Each structure stands twice: as C-alpha cells, then as structure tokens.
Amino acid sequence: MQLSSCFKLLLKFGLFISSVNAFAGPMGFKDSFMVMGDFNSNWREAFINYAITPRDAFGVGATYMRSDDKSKTRTLEEFTYTSLIKRWNLPNSQANLWFTGGIGAIQGENDLTGKDHRFDKVMVTPGVQYDYETTRVYFAAAHRLYRAEHINHDFTSARAGFSFYETDYDKTQPWAILEARNMNGLSDKIEVTPMLRLINKSYFVEGGINNSGQPRFNFMYIF
Template sequence: MQLSSCFKFLLKLGLFVCSVNAVAGPMGFKDSFMAMGDFNKNWREVFVNYAITPRDAFGVGATYMRSDDETKTRTLEEFTYTSLLKRWNLPNSQANLWFTGGIGAIQGENDSVEKGHHFDKVMVTPGIQFDYETTRVYFAAAHRLYRAEDINHDFTSVRAGFSFYETDYDKTQPWAILEARNMNGLSEKIEVTPMLRLINKSYFVEAGINNSGQPRFNFMYIF
C-alpha cells in the first residue's frame, strides 16, 4: 500500500495520525467496534464501544480500582459514550479533542474506615481528552471525573512518546511512551510508567513497569 493511500484511508477511519502507523483514539470509524484494556496491580479497565457515526460511539466498560495501601477497593460497571468534539488536520500532524463519559454502578469496600464496610452507588464519569499526533511523536492529556455520592476519584493523566522509525502500514512500528497519572482518593503519589508500544494496522499493545515496580499492560483492537 502506498503512503498516500494509507493517509487517506486512516484519516477516513479517524483512528490514526495522518499517515501510516499512528496512535489510536478512544473510538474507531463508523460501524466499527473498539476493544481496549489497561491492567496493573491497582487499576484494571476494559471496555468495548461501537461507532454509530464517524464521531460518536456507545459502549460498556468495567473498571477495578484499589488504593495503594490496599484498604479500599472499587468496581465500576458503566454504559459509555464517546464523541470526537473537534479535529484539526494539519499538514503533517493531527490534533483531536474528545469527550468520554459514562454512568453506572460502583461497589466498594473501605476497610480502613470500618472493617467490611460496603457500599453500592450510582457513579457518573464525564471527561475530556486532548491528543496531538504525527508519525513520529505523540502527546495526550486527559482528565475524567469519577463521581458518586461522597466519592471523588477524579483521574488525570499525561503521556508523551516517540516512534523509533517510520514503517509501512502493514509493518509493526515500535514507540517509546512515558505516562504519568493519578487517581484522587486512592493514591497519594503520581504513577509514572515508561512503556514500549507496538502498533500494526488496527491494534496496539503496550507494556512497561511503573515507579512502584508493578508491571502494566495495555491493548487496543479495532474490528
């Protein structure tokens, strides 16, 4: 496949940066499904969504959260909505502004407050993500509210990375990614994770070890 053909194809999909092997956003092209997962010791998330238009997707998600001291655990099941609010197509790059939110049920344990104390509440999770991408560099910043009655677990993350070299569309491209993130009320420190990302066509995988020595694995697949 020629580079110019890949450029047009990937822009139409709305998934990748203006050329071959770029970085995926939180939804795919119209009538596509996207599956994503993020896993480490204290944070495990998986969701699937379906794009009903080039800019809108509905889905379901499940998240497990645990505090650093292991005294608090949370599980969240939610219905989600993702929207591409704005896209800037530049000569050699692309920038996107996304809305991602959901509503669902959160269950939890607060052993440090009262042994065996359990709760079950309704939670809403609106958030914003901005990303900037070329075939060689990537930056993203996101903030998402995780709110229920008397609960605030707002999530903030910033990540940046670069590719080692450019490749053709049907070949695997390696990236170095560094992410810093924090979950309010569950961690007092910022989690920093350097990761290796591999992108090929409609999937990527990431793996690394954070500053607490915990392994982390992420994946995305479009189908």
Template sequence: MKQGIALASFFLLFAVSIQNSLAAPMGFKNSWMLMGDFSKTYQELGLNYATTANDAFGISASAMQTDNSVSKQQNLEAVYTRKVARWNLPEAQANIWFIGGLGSTTGNTFGGSKAMASPGIQVDYETTRFYSMASARVYAAQGATSNITTARLGASFYEADYDEPQPWVVIEARRMTFVSKQYEFTPMVRVIHKRYFVEAGANLSGQLRFNFMYNY
C-alpha cells in the same frame, strides 16, 4: 487540582504526537473497539461501537485499589464517546474528545451500590513520529468521588508503513486520587500494527502495566 493542570499543560506544550489509532478512544464509523488496561492498582476492560465518525457507545468495567489492597472500588457503566473537534494540520492532527459514563459503583469503603457519573475530556496532538495526550475524568458518586488525571508523551523509533509494526516508547504520568495523591510515572514500550496496539511496562515502583486496543 492546580498541580494536575500544570502537569497536563507541560505535556501539551512540549510534546508532539503519532498516528490517530494511538490516541483515539474510538474507531472509524461502524467499527468496534476493544480496550484493556491492567496494573496492580487499576484494571479496565471496555468495548464500544462507533455509530458515526464522531460518536461511539459502549460499556466499561473497571476496578481500583490502593497499593496495600486495603481499599477497593469497582465500576460498571455505559459509556458515550464524542469527537468534539479535530484539526487536520500539515503532517499532524489534533483532537478534543468527550468521554462520559453512567453506571454504578461498589467498594469496601462504603455500603451497597451507588449511582455514578463519569464525565471526562481528552486532548491529543499527533504526527507519525511523536505523540502527546492529556486527559481528566471524574468518577462522581455520593460520598465516593475520585478522579484520574493522565498525561502522556510518545516517540517512535522510525516511521513505518500501515502494514508494518511500529515500535514506540511512551512515558505516562497518572494520578488516581482513590489510589494516591501522588503521580505515578510509567515508561512503556508500545507496538502498533494496523488496527491494534499492545504496550507493556512498569512504574517506578516496579509494578507491571499492560494495555491493549483492537479496532475492527
């Protein structure tokens, strides 16, 4: 746990960030957001609706497995997202988000289906050229608790207008305790354009990663 806090602090102290759509886990009021994250060890597909500028409700289906595919776990939950705080700074923005879910989990390391709660927090700081983010989330179920700790740094090649695609380089450090006690480092290329982004890369073991977000 101390290792995760230290890594997240490093990313927050030495990074600056990007456009709000790169970091935000929800869109503007009355908008839908569709998100996906796909790799060998983790897959997630989520959809939420922003009822206010600060609140969004949705659903998420996710799955985790170890590198050798021996242990597997699947989660299905209703998710609430809350913008806890926002600071509009000169040419920058900082946010704190709460993300929490209630649902069920199944897997081959335990029998049946278990009730699950998944509270989490995300902190980000961003400008039009740089991006940093740190998050932690616990997937708590009786006898089957795990957590995911993530830190990200990003930098754009150049500034772009809203109507122009903008390429970014992103490096992510992520530890999923269900998968491994070690951090997974993944460099990715991201392209953002208006209401969507796509990103692709591979971790240091060569496992492919693909993410997307679409806000409408």
C-alpha cells in the same frame, strides 16, 4: 490489501496516509468496534464501544480500582458515550478534543477500624481528552471525573512518546511512551510508567513497569 484501501482505512482512523500513527482516540471509524484494556495491580479497565457515526460511539466498560495501601477497592460497571468534539487536521499532524463519559454502578469496600464498610452507588464519569500526533511524536492529556455520593476519584493523566522510525502500514512500528497518572482518594502519589508500544494496522499493545515496580499491560483493537 490494495494501497487505496489502506489509505481509506487510515483516513477513517483519523491518521496520516503516509504511515502508521499513534492510535490516540478512544473510538474508531463509523460502524467499527473498539476493544481496549489497561491492566496493573491497582487499576484494571476493559471496555468495548461501537461507533454509530464518525464522531460518536456507545459502549460498556468495567473498571477495578484499589488504593496503594490495599485498604480500599472499587468495581465499576458503566454504559459509556464517546464524542469527537473537535479535530484539527494540519499539514503534518493532527489534534483532537474528545468527550468521554459514562453512568453506572460502583461497589466498594473500605477497611476501617478492622471492619469492612461496603457500599453500592450510582456513579457518573464525564471527562475530556486532548491529543496531538504526527507519524513520529505523540502527546495526550486527560481528566475524568469519577463521582458518586460522597465519593471523588477524579482521574488525571498525561502521556508523551515518540516512534523509533517510520514504517509502512502493514509493518509493526515501535514507540517509546511515558505516562504519568493519579486517581484522587486512592493514591497519594503520581504513578509514572515508561512503556514500549507496538502498532500494527488496527491494533496496538503496550507494556512497562511503573515507579512502584508493578508491571502494566495495555491493548487496543479496532475492527
């Protein structure tokens, strides 16, 4: 790939043209597809979206949720919308404010008094994410509502990380990431996961083990 083409692609991603950066945003550049997944024992999420403009993307997603004591399970299928509300381009860094949300159907089971209590309801999932990044450091915080009739599974997360060194665009860059997150009504504790992230061109992968001893794997690919 020619150098000018690399620079153009990085600009579309909203990254620096000096190096590969952390792909913080929940969507890619105009006319791109983003595929993303997040998997562990109690939380499994996958979605794909298509960016119709540099700031707007529509997609579909599926999420599986389970309580820490395994007495509650939830599955959600939704149509999603992502929007870049504001971007701050600074001399050596970038910050973004995103809206992410969806509407779909949630099915669930509650194991109460020895009986399964099943339900099927409409759920809405509006939320916001703020991220800040340079070629060496990264921070993001997000809060998303997961609401249906008599259900509140609001989700909050914060993550921070640093890269071990800078690399060229076509080389793999390793990052150390630490994330803390919680889902209301399904967990009484904060899940903390240290992870190793590897970024190369248009994809990243992450892996780690949380404070409950559960493995976790994330991936993202833009094309």
